[in-house]
Amino acid sequence: MPHSSNGQAGQGTGFNTRAVHAGQEFEPRTGAVVPPLHFSSTYAQEGIGGLRAGYEYGRGGNPTRDALQEQLAALEGGRHAYSFGSGLAAEDALIRALCSPGDRIVLGNDAYGGTYRLISRVLKPWGIENRPIDMSQLDRVRTVVEQGARLVWVETPSNPMMKITDITALADIAHDAGALLVVDNTFASPYLQNPLALGADVVVHSTTKYIGGHSDVVGGAVVLDDDELAEKVGFVQFAVGAVSGPMDAFLTTRGLKTLGVRMERHSENAQRIAEWLVGRPGVEKVLYPGLPDHPGHELAAKQMRRFGGMISVQFTGGEAAARKVAESTRLFTLAESLGGIESLMNYPSEMTHASVKGTELAVPENLVRLSVGIEDVEDLIADLDAAIAQLQP
Numbered sequence: 001m002p003h004s005s006n007g008q009a010g011q012g013t014g015f016n017t018r019a020v021h022a023g024q025e026f027e028p029r030t031g032a033v034v035p036p037l038h039f040s041s042t043y044a045q046e047g048i049g050g051l052r053a054g055y056e057y058g059r060g061g062n063p064t065r066d067a068l069q070e071q072l073a074a075l076e077g078g079r080h081a082y083s084f085g086s087g088l089a090a091e092d093a094l095i096r097a098l099c100s101p102g103d104r105i106v107l108g109n110d111a112y113g114g115t116y117r118l119i120s121r122v123l124k125p126w127g128i129e130n131r132p133i134d135m136s137q138l139d140r141v142r143t144v145v146e147q148g149a150r151l152v153w154v155e156t157p158s159n160p161m162m163k164i165t166d167i168t169a170l171a172d173i174a175h176d177a178g179a180l181l182v183v184d185n186t187f188a189s190p191y192l193q194n195p196l197a198l199g200a201d202v203v204v205h206s207t208t209k210y211i212g213g214h215s216d217v218v219g220g221a222v223v224l225d226d227d228e229l230a231e232k233v234g235f236v237q238f239a240v241g242a243v244s245g246p247m248d249a250f251l252t253t254r255g256l257k258t259l260g261v262r263m264e265r266h267s268e269n270a271q272r273i274a275e276w277l278v279g280r281p282g283v284e285k286v287l288y289p290g291l292p293d294h295p296g297h298e299l300a301a302k303q304m305r306r307f308g309g310m311i312s313v314q315f316t317g318g319e320a321a322a323r324k325v326a327e328s329t330r331l332f333t334l335a336e337s338l339g340g341i342e343s344l345m346n347y348p349s350e351m352t353h354a355s356v357k358g359t360e361l362a363v364p365e366n367l368v369r370l371s372v373g374i375e376d377v378e379d380l381i382a383d384l385d386a387a388i389a390q391l392q393p
Contacts, residue, residue: 015075015191016260023070023253037250038063060238064246068253069221072211075190075256076203078223080230082237083249087186087206088114089242090220094204095119095151096240097232098180101127103150108135109360110161111153112184113353116361132360135165136296138173145177155184156193157300160312160348160369162287164296167303171199180229186210186339191263192305196225209339210309213255213262219244262341262374266309269380270372274311276381282321282391284366287312310338311370319365321391322347326368328387331380338371343380345370 013021026033040062043055055061065083072081084090095118099105105119109132119130133144135154145152152174156165167183174181182202183195189210195203205211207219224230237243244252267290274288289300290307300307315321325345326334332345336352346352348363356362372380 018074019071019259020257022074023067024257035064035067037246039246058246059241059243062243062246062249064253065244065249068244068249068256071253071256072190072205072207072221072223075259076185076223077194077196078203078225079227080225080234081221081223082230082233083207083244083252084220084222084237085242085244085248086218087204087208087220088118090204090206090222091115091118092122093236093240093242094182094202094222094233095123095128097236098202098229099123099128099150102129103127104129104131104148105151105153106131106133106141106145106149106179107153108155108158108163108165109133110158110163110363111155111361112159112186113348113355113361115153115184116359117355134163135170136163138166138169141170142173142177145173145179149174149177149179151182152179153182153184155187157187157289157296157308157310159187160287160310160346160353160363160367162289162294162296162310162312164289164294164300166299167195167198167200171201174201175199187310188304188308189259189263189339191260192267192308193303196223198303201226201229207252207255208337210263210266211256211259211339212252213259213339213341214251215337215340215342217248217251217255219248219252263306263309265374266372267306269374269377270309270311270370271307272377273370273372273381273384277311277313277384280388282315282317282388283313284316285314287314309372311372312367313370314364314367315391317366317391319349322366322368324390325384325387328390329383330386331375331383332370332387338369340371341374343371343373343375343383 041058069081171181180201183200186206203223205221271290277286288311326347332343346369353363
């Protein structure tokens with residue numbers, strides 16, 4: 001069975017202190033400040049069933065992965081964390097651990113396309129029902145959840161429409177109906193938002209994004225506080241085997257250590273760019289919770305530390321304008337994914353959310369999504385200015 005990573009180490013200290021030190025004790029034999037990488041797939045036993053430090057086989061436990069899991073748990077304020085080979089692997093294991101055929105998942109109607117595809121195409125034949133709904137309409141959510149739900153699944157901020165949902169209110173709705181609340185915290189990261197402290201039962205991450213932070217590793221995570229739920233997730237991870245490898249775990253740990261300082265810069269740059277975009281010729285709407293006129297601004301200010309590095313922009317020129325801007329920037333690289341130190345430009349309708357075209361989760365065709373990096377903001381604004389200027393007659 002996999003090791004249960006306890007997130008209490010480092011509690012009571014600041015975020016950046018926990019990010020640097022949780023799970024990162026120096027190596028006692030040599031005094032190495034950075035714990036060594038453990039690549040071994042199996043471990044010598046002192047006798048039949050006599051395990052050394054509890055390790056038996058790499059799928060069940062690895063010291064490098066355990067260090068990352070302790071770090072993740074400490075930063076999200078949970079008792080248990082599990083690291084997976086990808087964000088979707090984490091989501092799949094979570095659903096299989098907590099749901100049975102015939103159960104319903106109530107999903108935000110602008111969720112990540114891969115999550116929707118996993119539930120509606122991979123798990124539907126297994127008997128899992130999916131009910132997308134606008135999570136900002138809490139009365140409607142309550143009605144639907146009371147009709148039967150095992151999981152209520154929300155992204156806040158959502159991808160890519162940047163909607164903000166009241167996590168505490170949604171947790172109350174879910175719990176009143178006997179359901180569990182799952183929050184995808186990928187956009188916010190543990191630095192900006194801690195859903196478990198707001199009442200959520202489970203937090204999921206694509207650690208590929210802000211947690212890894214350097215566009216060089218793919219991974220996912222599940223963080224929980226409840227021992228019984230954690231045991232179920234841990235069993236599925238062990239039985240199915242979608243664990244993160246030691247090098248991936250090491251790279252993710254290294255990224256986590258600088259998460260706080262990076263998120264400050266991502267947020268500062270995104271705020272400046274969002275404010276600059278407002279009112280620009282050719283720009284129809286700027287979706288960023290840090291703007292005072294964003295419908296979720298006050299709520300985001302309440303449940304987030306800052307407003308993050310993600311911006312979505314809609315253009316008056318429709319699909320043609322959005323495509324032109326997406327293909328014209330120099331510093332904003334046209335690519336899928338997000339959360340790296342470099343700025344990325346994405347056209348969701350044909351890229352990250354192509355799997356939901358033709359459904360109620362379809363993304364407007366005049367929208368581009370910006371993942372604002374940590375470059376000098378003046379250079380990023382100049383890059384966007386040159387691209388948007390091409391829209392003018």
